[in-house]
Amino acid sequence: MPFDTTTLDAPFAALKSFDWGGDAAPFKTIDDAVVAAHADATLRADLEKRFAALLGTGTSRAAKEYVCRKLSLIGTAASVPALAALLGDKDNSHMARFALERIDGPEPVDALRKALGEVGSDLKVGMIASLASRRDAASVPLFAALLTSDPMVATAAAQALGRIASPAAAAALAAARPKGPAADAVIDARLACADAFLAAGDRPAAKAIFEAIAAAVATAPHTHRERAIRMAAQSGLFAAVDDTVAP
Amino acid sequence: MALRSMTTRRGFLKASAATAGAAAAPYVITSKALGDATTPPASDRIVMGGIGLGNMGSGDQGGFLGRPDVQYVAVCDVRQKWREAGQGRVDGKYGNTDCAAYVDFRELLARDDIDAVHIATPDQWHSIMTIAACRAGKDVYLQKPETLTLREGPLMVAAARRYGRVVSGGSQRVLEDYRTIVDPCWAGELGRITSVDLNVGPPAMACYLPAMATPTDIDWDLWLGPAPWEPYNPGRCDGNFGTGGNSWRSYVDYSGGSLTDWGAHNFGGTIFAAGLLDVQPTKIMYHPASDDGKSSAFVTLTYPNGVEVHCNRPQHLRPQDVKTAVTHERGITIRGDGAAVAPRAVPVYSGTGGIYGDFIDCVKTRERPFRDIELACNTMTAPHMVALTQRLERSLEWDRAAQQFKGDDEANRLLDRARREPWTL
Known part of the structure; x- marks a missing residue:
């Protein structure tokens, strides 16, 4: 049975302002959808779009962290621009790499390599480690x-x-x-x-x-x-x- | 092979004594330095330090500190209370104030007088610290679970082998608690091992504990280390043994949960008994819960020799009439085919004093310890694979040579995780 995506609306709305210590129970629906997305390309694309939309301004750090964890599981090249935008952000750079490091294809590697030349020393170490994990010859x-x-x-x-x-x-x-x-x-x-x-x-x-x-x-x-x-x-x-x- | 560091120190002492004599300079060798009937001379003692002195670390410290062939010189912990307590135990033991205390493990590893370290930090640190210690030329006793991710194992083994280090995992229970199943298996009483059932605990969970003010007695950034940044909460970092949401062992960034924590023991004893120490599972089958509610989900690991290890298989699905089987009180059953199999001697610790003595003896002889890091990491693949399969709710196949799951991109994403800068492997 296809996953009922209307059940995702409320949890995603709650996610935007989620902070540590808040009620995480609604996220069980999102977690279940992430598992179900393995066999449902439409659901996966829907989830990815919802997640990427939360990586902009106005979303809490805790929520972005949660989103990056989920994108590390189901993210594709479509999520790379939103994740790459966080690479220079000291608070969110690591979690953006957490996702990018796991996403297949050249797009996340290109994004990490580009960021390597732009970020400061502290974050540069992270870019290096992630590119190394991908064994990027370039x-x-x-x-x-x-x-x-x-x-x-x-x-x-x-x-x-x-x-x-x-x-x-x-x-x-x-x-x-x-x-x-x-x-x-x-x-x-x-x-x-x-x-x-x-x-x-x-x-x-x-x-x-x-x-x-x-x-x-x-x-x-x-x-x-x-x-x-x-x-x-x-x-x-x-x-x-x-x-x-x-x- | 002679212990290189001992040889050097012995040579140093001889040279020092000769120099002192020739120059007629004052040189005092204390009775403690010379040793006695029960204490080896200082030149024959293994100089140790400890990293992570909480619940398990303090126990490990006690195991080494009580040995006459160990000279304990330094402690390291990011928490002041553990650090000072560990330092106090050492100074109390020796009746002096010589034990150094560090917040940052890199300072301890930089000391050239230290031959070996024991590590008992939360799991996110294990691989980084072990590899750093090997690079620094130290031997390592590492608390279990030795790995947090599948990728870490081969890297730790490579570092140990490259630098010729003795690296022992830290589950004393593997040999000491499971003899009732180990001995019959190794004696050949079951014939060839065919299948195993064991009960395992739940995996680690996500942590959403609220932010609290960080106390001054902990270096929170260093406690987190390579793990994602999260706000301080004592529930994240307190070091009791709970895995139900009341300690760091509960949470996925720092632990594999009960599945890897107790799993290191239960899988360790089982895999040891069943003779699977050198191999890794090839197939990991996920059995979903039955629609009628009679069967909960469980996982079956298949090893290259065909042995099947069922994890949490419902009782009513288990064979009931197997005559050649042994059981352990911790929910383990091992079955064999009853064929004639030559008995083999059960490997045991070397030296004296349990697993600590085994490690120290191997530091001296350069032999591999009972729970050599490669065997420990092989063992840990089992609970890690169970966790991945449970999370993905589907079956997997493992290519050991490639260290990859076959044809499953999502599973391969979970082989490792990005570490927070500046920590790298």
């Missing part, structure tokens, strides 16, 4: 350029390149010369790239990274971290040896 040069940014952003950019773990990402990390916390993140990310190459069967590429890191930490102090890095590089080198080739 972001690699953008992340590479951020490796000399402030430590928080540079660290996030390095981690993101390690998550993407493409040859281009590995090359960007190899060329990076950050200092402080970002330098540690670059090493972690390079190890992640090497592990990814090893898993994909590209032993030479992995070996080159492990060798470079082993050499870089050869004379480093014997701290717990340096020992762990040495262990990662050495065990990686053992794993990268091609034992099918006669010496």
Whole structure:
């Protein structure tokens, strides 16, 4: 039986001004509709339109958060403009990413990439993380350029390149010369790239990274971290040896 | 393999002593530092710190603090009362005021003298802190449930393996509470395991608690960490064990609810008994409630070897005449086919002192602990998948290699969640 969308009118009207501590019982109808929308494209489009309309001005923060959670489940490209408009808003940026990160297709990635160049450092870290979760290859040069940014952003950019773990990402990390916390993140990310190459069967590429890191930490102090890095590089080198080739 | 940090400290002490002697400078080695019949010398103790010192964290702290082969040096908690209480227990134990206290876990992890940490925060922090600790070269004892999302498990395992860390999950019950079903299964008394029934609790719920003034004794932003920002309310963050709306364990941003909380134990014991530690479910079947009201909804997990694990299957649908079955008081029944199966030795803890001793022994030997993080994360896939299936109200198929559900975009959306800046994995 098709979902009766007239039952949604009252809960959506109540949602606009909902605040934490308010009566959430009416939202059960919306929750049920979200589940039902899986098998009902018309209902899904109707819900998405209603949700997107609530992301503008005049809606409470609690309501926007609820809407973003629901759009993270059923949102499509149609919701991207309304969500993208929140990316620069400190209060709502994270929840907009909460939805955008999960929406399939190029539109949310394009929106995140565009916002990366527009938002401040705090929010930029979020854009980087979300683009990394999508393994967005087009972001690699953008992340590479951020490796000399402030430590928080540079660290996030390095981690993101390690998550993407493409040859281009590995090359960007190899060329990076950050200092402080970002330098540690670059090493972690390079190890992640090497592990990814090893898993994909590209032993030479992995070996080159492990060798470079082993050499870089050869004379480093014997701290717990340096020992762990040495262990990662050495065990990686053992794993990268091609034992099918006669010496 | 020798413990690297121990070797280094031992070498440092020797070098220090030699230097002191050569220069005739004052150098005092206390009797405590040298150890005695029951206490190893300082150079042989594992130096530990704790992150999250609430209900479970204080228990874990006690488990480690009481060990003569552990030197406990630091606590970290975003709540002043837990932080100071934890610090007080350490200082009381050692009769000094040496225990450091931190609000931010990154400061504790930055200390190079710390070999290992135990983590008992709300679940949204588990993966971030564990991976950060591995990167810092620390071994980790992590309270269960080890993961909050399906995606976190492989990342935590990768960090542990990459950096050669000992990372133990934290369910002591898996071995200690379920022997009545574990032992017969491993002894081969049931033959090949065919099916399991177990009862699981509800998943976490949304939280709409009202805003309240944030007290000064909590760093609320750091308590939330990667979770969505929500206003302070003590009902969100108080740390009792309730999952019915009276603690953080009730709410979806910080926990998987009773389904993963007690599920870590019940699934843990069951999966251990049934020999499913190395595998993950391939099919997750959702059985809706019957129209006649006689059957409530339940979920069946099918493992690669064909074992079916039924979660909350109504009693009247369960086989009634199975002779080769064992039951556990927590609502678990494991059935076998009665075939001849060679008995196997039940894996147990290494060292002495239960799961804490197992962890410490593995820190020394570099062996994998009883609840190694990979086995723990495999176990946790089960309750996470049950939660997803219940939420979506449809069946799913899992591709372990790809770490994706097959052909279900909506299910794959739920593999992970965006973390609030500046926290990333």
